[in-house]
Amino acid sequence: MITLHTWTTPNGRKIPIMLEELGIPYRIATVDIGKGEQFEPAFLALSPNNKIPAIVDDDADGRTVTVFESGAILTYLAEKTGQLLPASGAARYQVLEWLHWQIGGLGPMLGQVGFFELRAKEKSAIASKHFLDEAERLLGVMDRQLAQHTYLAGADYSIADIAAYPWLAATAEKMQQALGQQLAASHNIQRWMTLMAARPAVQRGMLLPKLS
Incomplete structure (x- = not known):
């Protein structure tokens, strides 16, 4: 299962769109940037730049993978599924x-x-x-x-x-x-x-x- 840490910003909505296109299971954990939740230690451990979005993929070939930055997440999900990014x-x-x-x-x-x-x-x-x-x-x-x-x-x-x-x-x-x-x-x-x-x-x- 993928957990998406995100909020209602343009960058924060890129990944829900991608996950909906891929049709793979995920859950959302909100990070209220208006309340400064992006600076909390638990989120900092996922996203060193204190920015949403970030994902935690618990089903990455038997291990857990964390990815932050929207472009990196889009690339990761595309490569994970073989969709929406040509392979070569x-x-x-x-x-x-x-x-x-x-x-x-x-x-x-x-x-x-x-x-x-x-x-x-x-x-x-x-x-x-x-x-x-x-x-x-x-x-x-x-x-x-x-x-x-x-x-x-x-x-x-x-x-x-x-x-x-x-x-x-x-x-x-x-x-x-x-x-x-x-x-x-x-x-x-x-x-x-x-x-x-x-x-x-x-x-x-x-x-x-x-x-x-």
Whole structure:
């Protein structure tokens, strides 16, 4: 059984989507980052960077494996099951390219836009402009890629799409004032988002973790 330690953030929802797509058993342990639970010693033992998500796989060829960082978890689960990441060749590295593009670029920039535009009590015009400009550039990169391919890394659905979708969904929902015009003009991203949102596993994963 896999235990997923997560919360209701874009990074936190990548792994529920992946697990729902794979159809393998798992349980969720919530880590309320609003209450600082990510800094508790028990979670620190799983995730040295104090960030969600993390998984504990008790059925990894007779041993227990712990993995933190969303990209590493997506890769681990894909390799464990042989799904959503080609085993070798150019197609594998295309998926990994776009997975790391999301982890190193799109996610952090959208996160900074969310902070400076929505959550920061003190506003900084220069910071907002810097992160908005870079977020808009990255959305342009994504839109051009999706103009040529059905999915982010090519013709096939992959962990790269799973990594990117929760961030785009959050942007569409919460950052319309900041990036709405750019998103509306990104017709290929809009087409991809509709395709993603229609997947039952994506729908289920985006609802998790369910909070009482």
